[in-house]
Amino acid sequence: MGDWLQWTDRALRGAIPVTVTVMLVFAASLPWRLPAFVEVTPAFAVMAVFYWTIYRPERFPFAATFGIGVLQDLLSGTPLGMTALVLLIVQGVVASQRTFFRGKPFLVIWWGFSLVMPAVGLLSWIISSACFGALVPPLPIVVQVLLTMLLFPVFVLLFRPLGVLAAARPE
């Protein structure tokens, strides 16, 4: 009985990072009607994948990233597979630099994110332009990249306690 409870507790805690990210993907698709949102929604999923790959990689498998990317593509109508590929690339790059990021002050993490985000914007722009067969106007993408970079600290404040919860184990 105790074992079973412990197992459930661990499974539920372990599912927090992926669940939160899926909820963010849904939240981003809701009709919020905030003037800033009409034009661009910040790239929530990129923030989440970046954060969890550094701090809770064992709770964020590649398959989850793929699934989240496909879900976002299906919901928002972007070319199917685009977000999945972009998120996987982010995860791959960040995973290779994990030892560098671990234990560094937040400013370093933010700086790292600010390097990743423009690359994400550029890659998405190339892929979407290729899929639509027309150059996608770059300005809204630039706005999205900047907005996402600016909002990153706010989301880290949200992710941090959840990350602690995801790691805690009853001893």
Add this chain to the structure above:
Amino acid sequence: MRVGRGRNLVLAVPGRVFAQRFGYAMLACAAITLMILSQAEPRVVETIRVGVVDTVAPIFAFFSQPAATISSGFDELDGIMSVHERNEQLAHDNAQLRKWQAGAEQLGHENDMFRRMLKVVPDQRARFVTARVIADSGGPFIHMVLVNAGQSHGVRKGQAVVNHDGLVGRVLEAGDHTARILLLTDLNSRIPVVLEESRDRTILRGDNSPHPHLAFLATDARVKPGDRIVTSGEGGMFPPALDVGIVSAVDKDRATVQPFVVWERLDFVTILDYVVPGVFPETRRAERAGSLE
């Protein structure tokens, strides 16, 4: 015990790293395959997309209402602050509108009379469905919204979508209970329109910005800021004379349009089921009979 576990871990790591890298490569390939597939087999991908969206639509429908309530709360607060001012403005507008109403009624009668005199073929009155916007992708790549009406309500791909302000866009995909609307500001949106005053026909082309522009405008077209744009009805998908927007700026090779629709307030839309009189009535009827079964 502990030592044993540690040794197992050491032995397991290279295998796990390999498995992880292999899995990663497979998933990346899968993503690329999906992109190629969606280009090569758009119909298959559309079916999958519509199925998934139909399945998760209740989640959106459940949460979209609170989201709308939150945003309308802000509007309300704003309204309370300026209630006196608004009241005066409305009284003034009302007086103005009464004059217009009288004028419009008179013109309507006159128009009816002329139509009878000229034996004009009447436009078929469009049937319609009104639906709530339950999701708004709002990304920089696409401008689409999801509504809670689909094929079971008679919504079909290609139908025109309007709200009380004017034209919103067209139906891109229709599932059983949901439909995806391509807004007229989207990069892939092309709508046949006509300049109301000069009767120049052209195409309104979206570019993912809030201001679509007029493409293929004839060099001698007379277009100036403030001109009204309405649908031309060409192609038979859209009814003619739906309000679209006004020309906001004209420079030497481009005329931009300010749509009448206020995107921040897009909560309900009306989907028009328009059939050009006399064109394929039999197939349409058969299709509808099939959908009722």
